[in-house]
Amino acid sequence: MxxxxxxxxxxxxxxxxxxxxxxxxxxxxxxxxxxxxxxxxxxxxxxxxxxxxxxxxxxxxxxxxxxxxxxxxxxxxxxxxxxxxxxxxxxxxxxxxxxxxxxxxxxxxxxxxxxxxxxxxGQLRHALTRSQAPTTLERRPGLTWVVHVVDGQTTVGGAPAAAGDCVIVEHVPEDTSPVALAGDLVLVRLERV
The missing domain is CATH 2.60.120.10 (Jelly Rolls)
Known part of the structure; x- marks a missing residue:
């Protein structure tokens, strides 16, 4: 849940x-x-x-x-x-x-x-990377990100997340601002085909 x-x-x-x-x-x-x-x-x-x-x-x-x-x-x-x-x-x-x-x-x-x-x-395509540098996630329709915190603590879009946590970043029509994050992370880009 x-x-x-x-x-x-x-x-x-x-x-x-x-x-x-x-x-x-x-x-x-x-x-x-x-x-x-x-x-x-x-x-x-x-x-x-x-x-x-x-x-x-x-x-x-x-x-x-x-x-x-x-x-x-x-x-x-x-x-x-x-x-x-x-x-x-x-x-x-x-x-x-x-x-x-x-x-x-x-x-x-x-x-x-x-x-x-x-x-x-046929429904989605994805990309998988690991990042240890500050980065920014694009937000737009049809694009979802999953951020997995590998180690330590970080914030994703201002929200706290600890080692082992995952944050799903979805597009919302009223907010297309990018999401800034940093830490030892796995990034999954999911895009509708």
Whole structure:
């Protein structure tokens, strides 16, 4: 469950409200930070943090575009059917792939936590980055941001957020002013197709 915060268009999802659930294939655990529509059996978008404790097979998500970014641990090699293996490491860029394809991972130095974004193909497209510098988020119709606080405390549009919290930044017709933020953050840009 999420709680509204001000100014309008910002929704705080505190760490305590996030759900830890089994992977779809029952191969591990993930903490669902936020999804829309909330509580629906099929999401338009979902963001989560997965615990990868051993070499494993990723869940199959037909019709879903995915991106993964290493948050903690040494990382892993991702083997997606039909693609060259991707070497995901802490501090490295996100990797995008199709949920239609089979995917396995091989850990390179022990357990890893990774940030996941999933969007329904044909409805939304997304971009996933990590930022440690002050930045500003654009606000306009059809554009939503999800901000995950990795470490410390920050403010998003003047609203406080602590490590583990997520803030959803949505467009509101009466306010198109950009949102300023800073800290160790993961930024997810979600745009309607």
């Amino acid at each position: 999420s709680d509204p915060i001000s100014p309008p268009g910002l929704v705080l999802v505190p760490r305590a409200a996030q759900r830890r659930v089994r992977w779809k294939n029952d191969g591990g655990w993930t903490t669902e930070l936020a999804a829309r529509p909330e509580g629906a059996s099929e999401f338009a978008w979902r963001v989560s943090v997965a615990e990868v404790d051993a070499d494993c097979t990723f869940s199959h998500f037909p019709g879903i575009d995915r991106s993964i970014l290493v948050l903690a641990g040494a990382g892993f090699d991702l083997h997606v059917d039909g693609e060259t293996p991707a070497h995901l490491r802490l501090g490295g860029p996100a990797h995008a792939f199709s949920g239609d394809r089979g995917a396995t991972c091989t850990l390179v130095g022990g357990p890893t936590r990774d940030f996941n974004v999933m969007t329904r193909r």
